[in-house]
Amino acid sequence: MTMRRILPLLLILVAAREVPAQTPEQLLRQANQLYQQGKFPEAREAYGAILSSGYESPELLYNLGNACYKSGSVPAAILNYERARRLLPGDEDLRHNLQIASMVITDRIEPTPRLFVWDYWDGIKNWFSLSGLTLMVYLLYALVAVMASAFFLARTYALRKIAILAGSGSLVLFLFFLVVLIARLGDVTRTDEAVVMSQIVTVKNSPDAKSSDAFVLHGGVKVQLIDRVGGWSKVRIADGKVGWLEATAVEVI
Amino acid sequence: MKRTLIALCATVLVSALACAQNAQFQAGVDRAQVGSGEQFSLQFTLTNAGTGGGKNLQLPDLGKFHIMSGPNESSSMQIINGAVSSSVTYHYVLQPKEIGKFTIGAATIEAGGVTLRSAPVVIEVVKGSTRANQPGGKQDDAAAQIGDNLLLKATVDRTHVVQGEQVNLVFKIYTRVSIANYAVEKNPTMTGFWGEDVETPKNIQTNPETVNGKQFRVGIIKRMALFPTQPGALEVGPMELQTSVQVQDRRSTDPFESFFRDPFGRQVNYIVKSEAIKIKVDPLPPDPPSDFKGAVGQFAMSTTVDKKTTRTNEPIDLKVTVSGTGNIKLIESPAVELPADFEQYTPKVSDNINRTGDRISGSKTFEYLLIPRYPGLKVIKPVTFSYYDPAKREYVRLRSPQIELNVEQGAAAVTPLISGGSQEDVRLLSQDIRFIKLGESGLSPRGEHLHTSGVFIAMLLLPLACAGGALVYARQRQAVMLDQAGYRNRRAIKVARKGLKQAEYLLKEKGSTGAPASNQRLRFYGEISKALWKYLGDKLTIPQSAFSIEGAVAELSRREAPADLIASLKALLETCDLARFAPTSLDLTVMQRTYDEAQRIIVALERILR
Numbered sequence: 001m002t003m004r005r006i007l008p009l010l011l012i013l014v015a016a017r018e019v020p021a022q023t024p025e026q027l028l029r030q031a032n033q034l035y036q037q038g039k040f041p042e043a044r045e046a047y048g049a050i051l052s053s054g055y056e057s058p059e060l061l062y063n064l065g066n067a068c069y070k071s072g073s074v075p076a077a078i079l080n081y082e083r084a085r086r087l088l089p090g091d092e093d094l095r096h097n098l099q100i101a102s103m104v105i106t107d108r109i110e111p112t113p114r115l116f117v118w119d120y121w122d123g124i125k126n127w128f129s130l131s132g133l134t135l136m137v138y139l140l141y142a143l144v145a146v147m148a149s150a151f152f153l154a155r156t157y158a159l160r161k162i163a164i165l166a167g168s169g170s171l172v173l174f175l176f177f178l179v180v181l182i183a184r185l186g187d188v189t190r191t192d193e194a195v196v197m198s199q200i201v202t203v204k205n206s207p208d209a210k211s212s213d214a215f216v217l218h219g220g221v222k223v224q225l226i227d228r229v230g231g232w233s234k235v236r237i238a239d240g241k242v243g244w245l246e247a248t249a250v251e252v253i
Numbered sequence: 254m255k256r257t258l259i260a261l262c263a264t265v266l267v268s269a270l271a272c273a274q275n276a277q278f279q280a281g282v283d284r285a286q287v288g289s290g291e292q293f294s295l296q297f298t299l300t301n302a303g304t305g306g307g308k309n310l311q312l313p314d315l316g317k318f319h320i321m322s323g324p325n326e327s328s329s330m331q332i333i334n335g336a337v338s339s340s341v342t343y344h345y346v347l348q349p350k351e352i353g354k355f356t357i358g359a360a361t362i363e364a365g366g367v368t369l370r371s372a373p374v375v376i377e378v379v380k381g382s383t384r385a386n387q388p389g390g391k392q393d394d395a396a397a398q399i400g401d402n403l404l405l406k407a408t409v410d411r412t413h414v415v416q417g418e419q420v421n422l423v424f425k426i427y428t429r430v431s432i433a434n435y436a437v438e439k440n441p442t443m444t445g446f447w448g449e450d451v452e453t454p455k456n457i458q459t460n461p462e463t464v465n466g467k468q469f470r471v472g473i474i475k476r477m478a479l480f481p482t483q484p485g486a487l488e489v490g491p492m493e494l495q496t497s498v499q500v501q502d503r504r505s506t507d508p509f510e511s512f513f514r515d516p517f518g519r520q521v522n523y524i525v526k527s528e529a530i531k532i533k534v535d536p537l538p539p540d541p542p543s544d545f546k547g548a549v550g551q552f553a554m555s556t557t558v559d560k561k562t563t564r565t566n567e568p569i570d571l572k573v574t575v576s577g578t579g580n581i582k583l584i585e586s587p588a589v590e591l592p593a594d595f596e597q598y599t600p601k602v603s604d605n606i607n608r609t610g611d612r613i614s615g616s617k618t619f620e621y622l623l624i625p626r627y628p629g630l631k632v633i634k635p636v637t638f639s640y641y642d643p644a645k646r647e648y649v650r651l652r653s654p655q656i657e658l659n660v661e662q663g664a665a666a667v668t669p670l671i672s673g674g675s676q677e678d679v680r681l682l683s684q685d686i687r688f689i690k691l692g693e694s695g696l697s698p699r700g701e702h703l704h705t706s707g708v709f710i711a712m713l714l715l716p717l718a719c720a721g722g723a724l725v726y727a728r729q730r731q732a733v734m735l736d737q738a739g740y741r742n743r744r745a746i747k748v749a750r751k752g753l754k755q756a757e758y759l760l761k762e763k764g765s766t767g768a769p770a771s772n773q774r775l776r777f778y779g780e781i782s783k784a785l786w787k788y789l790g791d792k793l794t795i796p797q798s799a800f801s802i803e804g805a806v807a808e809l810s811r812r813e814a815p816a817d818l819i820a821s822l823k824a825l826l827e828t829c830d831l832a833r834f835a836p837t838s839l840d841l842t843v844m845q846r847t848y849d850e851a852q853r854i855i856v857a858l859e860r861i862l863r
Contacts, residue, residue, distance in 0.1 A: 148724075152724050
């Protein structure tokens with residue numbers, strides 16, 4: 001490489017250093033502006049840059065999903081919506097957009113029916129944000145502690161009675177929401193769900209390219225990862241069918 | 254006059270009744286025994302049916318006979334001596350199909366509102382001619398003339414084949430008489446075969462051939478290629494041919510008859526029948542290839558696609574042609590294994606079969622319409638086709654080369670097809686996604702949650718500490734409240750020791766005069782006294798204010814302290830009291846003894862008051 005070619009490169013590197021680092025909030029504002037101007041692929045890159053700098057928020061993932069959808073990449077949109085849903089399951093806009101994106105993809109998989117109780121459970125689980133839920137569990141915990149202290153310190157029988165009733169009530173609530181929180185944390189941190197990113201992928205009956213075909217999936221389908229052998233992932237789809245596909249075809253939510 | 258009228262009426266009535274009662278229906282044949290090649294006549298006669306005649310004639314089962322002509326209806330009426338008799342005859346000419354004794358069942362007819370039944374008729378059919386030697390009726394004469402001179406023979410080139418192998422079947426007519434024309438009365442039955450007619454010349458060419466010393470003219474009537482579709486002993490049924498044969502009447506001695514005779518003879522209908530043929534069909538060898546679907550013969554296969562490069566959603570035409578000799582028509586479409594996401598339609602099948610020549614040959618083309626839905630390099634796996642070659646006696650598998658297709662992205666994007674979608678789906682599809690969220694808050698480093706932050710974990714301890722503190726405090730307070738006596742008891746010895754130590758210090762400390770000063774002595778006794786009082790107070794749980802020597806002594810004796818100990822305690826206390834009022838009377842040795850005594854008493858009391 002000649003000096004003439006190196007010099008501009010050096011200059012660029014120096015210049016890059018000179019530019020003061022922008023805060024993630026500023027970057028987000030710029031990306032939102034790009035989206036509003038209709039520059040969806042650019043907005044998508046900008047949102048992606050914020051993510052790769054290590055910051056995230058459900059809103060950021062939601063916006064990235066929108067940008068992906070608008071720039072024509074529905075599987076990526078679904079992936080980001082699903083990621084956002086992990087953090088903010090109750091959001092109405094998010095649910096709506098995810099539903100629309102799921103309509104556009106090729107596969108229409110009928111989920112196996114489940115007991116209605118689980119829908120209620122999900123409703124409770126997803127009612128609060130994760131921080132809100134954590135805070136609530138903390139407050140209930142503090143209330144239990146305060147009521148215990150009051151019970152210890154109360155001098156009269158009536159006061160003790162009130163303390164023990166309020167304390168056991170808040171203890172029951174605390175334990176319930178603790179279970180909810182643990183389940184929710186399990187949802188947030190689970191890594192066994194993925195979205196098919198390839199336009200089309202043939203699911204095999206065994207982890208082998210020469211194996212017989214089980215079924216075909218198209219981009220955007222959510223799958224559950226059950227097992228992994230070499231470069232192959234064993235997946236289950238919503239209607240219960242199971243097969244193997246190349247791990248590169250999917251991306252973990 | 255009146256009498257005559259009644260008689261007349263009665264006569265008319267009786268005659269009418271008689272007329273109805275006399276109606277008869279009879280069946281008859283012209284002879285009871287016929288030759289197998291001969292014809293006979295069957296007649297049903299209805300007599301005295303009245304003016305209405307008969308109607309709705311129901312014939313019995315005549316399946317064993319050919320109906321050569323009929324029904325021919327003739328009626329006659331006679332008036333003899335004023336009595337009217339009428340008859341209607343239904344006339345049939347029959348030729349037996351088989352040899353044996355047959356019963357022609359009852360025929361029925363309706364006449365004058367009554368259903369009449371004829372009696373069954375028995376007829377015997379014998380081989381050959383019954384009247385060959387008897388010059389008789391013209392009909393019999395004709396049958397006798399035709400007899401062995403007209404034969405229909407079925408021949409096959411092979412009688413033992415494997416399933417699906419071609420058998421050539423030929424029907425030949427052997428004749429020594431002149432046939433005006435013929436028509437197929439009944440085609441051969443061919444259960445278990447697929448038959449293909451082989452073209453024969455329209456005009457039958459006859460060749461001379463000698464059979465049993467007789468010269469025949471032989472012509473091919475029908476030629477067929479048979480392909481057995483099942484193993485086992487199969488049979489090709491007989492074929493029946495109706496012929497019109499020109500016969501010459503025998504020379505008659507009657508000159509008039511010979512004069513009126515047709516010089517070219519006359520035509521007689523005659524049915525000629527071939528024999529059934531048995532063909533033994535072996536099953537195909539076991540373990541055929543998986544793609545074998547019954548093709549037998551010699552075949553070749555070719556596959557072509559109309560283009561190697563296409564765009565998504567643009568159809569490709571894949572043609573698979575199987576050609577050769579054998580049961581072409583029975584060939585099923587070979588399975589084409591397509592990459593996923595190709596749309597495939599049922600193939601269009603066309604065949605081109607050459608029916609001339611010794612063997613059926615031709616080709617069958619399967620045209621597959623394929624529509625790729627997604628771009629990329631797609632590979633159609635080799636198409637395979639298996640057949641059984643009866644010449645080689647083995648299965649042969651043909652394999653086409655692999656077909657590679659390059660599918661490019663077409664202009665039109667794939668529009669999702671909503672099939673079976675709910676109303677909700679349709680409603681949603683018309684909507685766009687919602688707008689982005691413009692809030693800029695909430696960005697946090699990935700994986701950072703409230704529950705994992707250090708502050709939160711520290712905060713977790715706060716309520717616990719709060720409750721723990723409350724518990725400890727409450728415990729202590731309770732202990733103080735509940736266990737004051739015990740506390741004083743445990744505290745007593747410490748306080749007493751402290752007082753004694755103070756006293757010892759005062760005892761040891763020398764004044765400037767070499768002996769303790771008087772106020773010093775005073776304080777010494779005070780300390781001893783205070784230590785004892787406090788000790789007793791704590792041990793006996795007596796408030797300081799309500800303390801007296803007597804009270805203490807009484808409490809000690811209640812607790813069964815030894816009397817001498819009580820006495821010395823009492824003495825010591827009194828000494829202390831006395832010393833406080835007259836301090837000078839006590840010197841150092843007394844002080845020392847007092848100190849020792851106090852110590853001894855406390856140790857002894859400690860042992861008792863545990």
